[in-house]
Amino acid sequence: MKKRQNLEKTVDRIIESYDRHGGINHIRGPNLPSREEIVETLESLITIIFPGFFTREVIDRDNVRFWVGAECSRIYPRIEDQINKSLRYFCLQWGDCRPDTDACLIEDLEACLVRARKIARALLRELPALRRVLFQDVQAHFTGDPAAKSLDEIILAYPGMLAISVYRIAHFLWRRQVPLLPRIMSEYAHTRTGIDIHPGARIGNHFMIDHGTGVVIGETTVIGDHVRIYQGVTLGALAVPEDAGEYRDVKRHPTIRDRVTIYSGATILGGKTVIGKGAVIGGNVWITRSVAPGAKVFGEPPALAIRT
Amino acid sequence: MKKRQNLEKTVDRIIESYDRHGGINHIRGPNLPSREEIVETLESLITIIFPGFFTREVIDRDNVRFWVGAECSRIYPRIEDQINKSLRYFCLQWGDCRPDTDACLIEDLEACLVRARKIARALLRELPALRRVLFQDVQAHFTGDPAAKSLDEIILAYPGMLAISVYRIAHFLWRRQVPLLPRIMSEYAHTRTGIDIHPGARIGNHFMIDHGTGVVIGETTVIGDHVRIYQGVTLGALAVPEDAGEYRDVKRHPTIRDRVTIYSGATILGGKTVIGKGAVIGGNVWITRSVAPGAKVFGEPPALAIRT
Amino acid sequence: MKKRQNLEKTVDRIIESYDRHGGINHIRGPNLPSREEIVETLESLITIIFPGFFTREVIDRDNVRFWVGAECSRIYPRIEDQINKSLRYFCLQWGDCRPDTDACLIEDLEACLVRARKIARALLRELPALRRVLFQDVQAHFTGDPAAKSLDEIILAYPGMLAISVYRIAHFLWRRQVPLLPRIMSEYAHTRTGIDIHPGARIGNHFMIDHGTGVVIGETTVIGDHVRIYQGVTLGALAVPEDAGEYRDVKRHPTIRDRVTIYSGATILGGKTVIGKGAVIGGNVWITRSVAPGAKVFGEPPALAIRT
Numbered sequence: 001m002k003k004r005q006n007l008e009k010t011v012d013r014i015i016e017s018y019d020r021h022g023g024i025n026h027i028r029g030p031n032l033p034s035r036e037e038i039v040e041t042l043e044s045l046i047t048i049i050f051p052g053f054f055t056r057e058v059i060d061r062d063n064v065r066f067w068v069g070a071e072c073s074r075i076y077p078r079i080e081d082q083i084n085k086s087l088r089y090f091c092l093q094w095g096d097c098r099p100d101t102d103a104c105l106i107e108d109l110e111a112c113l114v115r116a117r118k119i120a121r122a123l124l125r126e127l128p129a130l131r132r133v134l135f136q137d138v139q140a141h142f143t144g145d146p147a148a149k150s151l152d153e154i155i156l157a158y159p160g161m162l163a164i165s166v167y168r169i170a171h172f173l174w175r176r177q178v179p180l181l182p183r184i185m186s187e188y189a190h191t192r193t194g195i196d197i198h199p200g201a202r203i204g205n206h207f208m209i210d211h212g213t214g215v216v217i218g219e220t221t222v223i224g225d226h227v228r229i230y231q232g233v234t235l236g237a238l239a240v241p242e243d244a245g246e247y248r249d250v251k252r253h254p255t256i257r258d259r260v261t262i263y264s265g266a267t268i269l270g271g272k273t274v275i276g277k278g279a280v281i282g283g284n285v286w287i288t289r290s291v292a293p294g295a296k297v298f299g300e301p302p303a304l305a306i307r308t
Numbered sequence: 309m310k311k312r313q314n315l316e317k318t319v320d321r322i323i324e325s326y327d328r329h330g331g332i333n334h335i336r337g338p339n340l341p342s343r344e345e346i347v348e349t350l351e352s353l354i355t356i357i358f359p360g361f362f363t364r365e366v367i368d369r370d371n372v373r374f375w376v377g378a379e380c381s382r383i384y385p386r387i388e389d390q391i392n393k394s395l396r397y398f399c400l401q402w403g404d405c406r407p408d409t410d411a412c413l414i415e416d417l418e419a420c421l422v423r424a425r426k427i428a429r430a431l432l433r434e435l436p437a438l439r440r441v442l443f444q445d446v447q448a449h450f451t452g453d454p455a456a457k458s459l460d461e462i463i464l465a466y467p468g469m470l471a472i473s474v475y476r477i478a479h480f481l482w483r484r485q486v487p488l489l490p491r492i493m494s495e496y497a498h499t500r501t502g503i504d505i506h507p508g509a510r511i512g513n514h515f516m517i518d519h520g521t522g523v524v525i526g527e528t529t530v531i532g533d534h535v536r537i538y539q540g541v542t543l544g545a546l547a548v549p550e551d552a553g554e555y556r557d558v559k560r561h562p563t564i565r566d567r568v569t570i571y572s573g574a575t576i577l578g579g580k581t582v583i584g585k586g587a588v589i590g591g592n593v594w595i596t597r598s599v600a601p602g603a604k605v606f607g608e609p610p611a612l613a614i615r616t
Numbered sequence: 617m618k619k620r621q622n623l624e625k626t627v628d629r630i631i632e633s634y635d636r637h638g639g640i641n642h643i644r645g646p647n648l649p650s651r652e653e654i655v656e657t658l659e660s661l662i663t664i665i666f667p668g669f670f671t672r673e674v675i676d677r678d679n680v681r682f683w684v685g686a687e688c689s690r691i692y693p694r695i696e697d698q699i700n701k702s703l704r705y706f707c708l709q710w711g712d713c714r715p716d717t718d719a720c721l722i723e724d725l726e727a728c729l730v731r732a733r734k735i736a737r738a739l740l741r742e743l744p745a746l747r748r749v750l751f752q753d754v755q756a757h758f759t760g761d762p763a764a765k766s767l768d769e770i771i772l773a774y775p776g777m778l779a780i781s782v783y784r785i786a787h788f789l790w791r792r793q794v795p796l797l798p799r800i801m802s803e804y805a806h807t808r809t810g811i812d813i814h815p816g817a818r819i820g821n822h823f824m825i826d827h828g829t830g831v832v833i834g835e836t837t838v839i840g841d842h843v844r845i846y847q848g849v850t851l852g853a854l855a856v857p858e859d860a861g862e863y864r865d866v867k868r869h870p871t872i873r874d875r876v877t878i879y880s881g882a883t884i885l886g887g888k889t890v891i892g893k894g895a896v897i898g899g900n901v902w903i904t905r906s907v908a909p910g911a912k913v914f915g916e917p918p919a920l921a922i923r924t
Binding site: 158 | 810915
């Protein structure tokens with residue numbers, strides 16, 4: 001009896017705290033997209049992109065059409081639903097629509113759904129193009145890593161390939177101004193691989209990330225074709241002011257031109273920093289200014305204190 | 309026939325090896341807490357702390373009381389059980405109780421259960437206070453990151469928030485001397501985020517960790533309010549002696565005062581190292597001595613060898 | 617109606633793209649091993665190695681024989697199946713067998729199965745020996761980390777122990793020339809811990825990795841006994857040529873002798889680099905040449921620019 005009363009009181013206090021700190025709950029707000037749903041859909045998309053690699057069942061010439069058809073039918077409404085929720089969330093919270101005017105609200109929710117349907121369809125239609133560019137990324141990993149035994153090994157076991165696959169899907173949605181969804185996707189890749197690519201970054205073809213743990217590629221980074229990056233590389237912003245607000249929507253992250261290689265642990269900062277075509281940035285180097293095309297930048301071997 | 313005999317022999321040898329290397333099995337020992345159970349309970353706690361963010365079902369004004377009540381009823385006995393197992397483990401293995409005296413054993417097991425119940429109840433009662441301080445952490449991430457679009461995005465997609473949420477729950481249990489459990493929780497966060505915060509660390513309010521992969525915050529670290537930390541920062545111990553035993557229970561990790569910012573890859577070591585209020589520690593800087601309040605410490609840009 | 621036609625067209629285009637970019641699909645190819653199956657089997661192996669640590673059910677003197685027997689019976693055919701798929705994959709894609717000669721093909725597939733059975737059996741038989749060496753690794757973590765409270769905590773919550781356990785299993789298969797499988801295993805550990813140990817590396821006993829996020833140990837690394845490594849350490853290759861192909865099968869990664877300690881963030885590169893017995897490598901140090909036995913190598917504290 002007493003135990004039950006205790007629990008009741010605890011529950012009451014939690015509910016009260018929901019009322020007080022509105023900022024971290026969505027009880028009155030719009031229905032948020034679901035991380036679990038998004039992750040499941042993302043995994044299905046990757047399964048379709050690399051058929052036969054991540055399924056337990058055998059996919060062959062005879063059943064492939066049924067399998068792709070079934071997968072696409074299954075995930076299409078789920079993608080649409082998650083995009084719709086993301087758009088509605090933004091519309092109700094930040095949009096021009098006023099929830100007090102019923103008419104406006106309904107109109108905008110309609111508009112959200114129409115847009116969600118369009119984007120979901122476009123994403124599925126984009127899959128062949130995504131396959132083409134991801135195949136180039138697989139080839140770049142094979143050319144770039146002496147430890148790679150086959151293209152298949154790269155698809156099955158390279159974290160860089162997973163992170164880049166997720167990035168290319170998330171970036172597609174980012175370009176179409178879908179809120180929340182692309183960032184939830186990129187965080188999934190970050191969790192799985194330790195590679196943190198903001199979906200807003202713009203990245204060319206034949207991209208390779210080896211090992212990858214600790215890589216950070218910021219929102220306004222621009223990367224050309226045939227670029228190679230190793231673990232622990234940061235493409236980041238210079239010092240952030242006390243209040244980051246004044247700094248939003250500015251190009252804060254560097255530009256990396258074609259055929260640049262950046263070795264492990266290097267840090268390249270600043271929105272005006274440009275690494276010229278074909279440059280090589282050595283491991284652990286710290287760079288806040290532009291580097292000429294073709295330059296090779298290494299830290300002077302630091303004086304070592306050796307006691308024997 | 310032969311195949312079965314082979315398997316029998318293999319099993320026998322494994323069992324024998326259990327007898328020989330007792331240190332890595334718990335067949336005769338007390339019943340350990342279950343990592344899976346702990347992770348599931350932890351995820352439920354975070355779901356209650358951020359209602360509507362991590363559930364597939366819609367939570368609204370009408371059902372919220374039922375939902376919270378049901379969740380709390382469901383996880384309370386599981387938390388109690390895991391705390392009880394952790395306490396009993398310690399009691400039987402390391403405590404003063406002598407398992408050869410039945411009376412003592414029973415008494416202590418009783419005492420464990422009573423204490424487990426108390427702590428489990430206290431944890432649920434702490435949830436509103438945890439929500440308050442975590443809301444401040446969410447705000448700190450928004451103020452600190454120009455790429456953040458909304459508070460919701462931070463809850464849904466920032467690894468720093470997950471790591472800090474888990475840390476605050478684990479630290480609550482750590483302060484009440486629950487063994488094993490807090491470390492299993494912090495390792496869950498480490499796995500998910502690459503952020504390794506020891507539950508013994510003491511951390512103030514408005515804490516921000518951006519990107520976070522590779523962050524290590526040691527057991528005896530003390531961190532003030534409004535501190536900002538970036539990926540790859542280590543708050544660690546100076547050289548560890550050959551046998552770490554003599555070094556246990558000593559303050560080995562630094563003290564970071566209010567409003568300090570520590571940029572990516574910086575390493576701050578030693579139990580006597582104090583970073584003064586408002587100081588800024590630059591990226592990749594290596595510090596083993598105290599820094600005055602308000603100081604800005606940057607590595608002299610290292611000489612770069614540039615070949616063009 | 618229109619909607620259905622749209623989907624049909626999308627599916628057709630995806631199928632077409634499967635035909636065009638054969639390199640990233642396995643529709644006509646051999647049946648690849650399944651990552652999910654491999655991960656589940658790996659987790660079972662670790663459960664048998666550390667009985668009572670990762671199961672929800674209680675394992676005691678009375679049921680342990682049944683439990684181990686049941687587990688071994690359950691996973692044996694699954695391991696065999698995955699090894700067989702890996703061998704067949706290699707045999708069909710890269711082997712000497714010519715798929716156009718039916719006889720040859722069948723013979724080789726037979727040979728694959730026989731070899732798979734042999735290796736699967738050997739792996740189960742190796743478990744007692746693996747337990748012995750992993751017990752030494754657990755002890756090394758306890759001796760090496762002042763924050764460790766017990767051996768049990770290390771098994772339950774140290775990412776280094778998980779990464780090393782997976783490495784020792786994967787290396788066993790690597791030595792027997794099983795393709796793909798060992799790398800899928802090591803990537804599982806990488807995902808869970810941020811520690812990337814290539815299964816080809818050779819590592820002695822009493823090995824400790826603390827915290828571990830960002831550690832990279834390359835394919836041709838050789839590590840002695842009683843070595844300690846901290847987060848962010850890279851044992852890697854010097855610059856990789858434009859086309860990595862010419863660089864395969866060469867010793868590209870360093871040799872670390874007995875009782876060496878390598879602190880966080882240090883980078884040691886090159887196949888001819890040898891770190892002598894008992895040497896200590898300081899944090900963040902960058903090394904591309906051999907170090908004498910017993911030497912202590914620290915970066916000269918870099919000049920710091922301090923503004924107050």
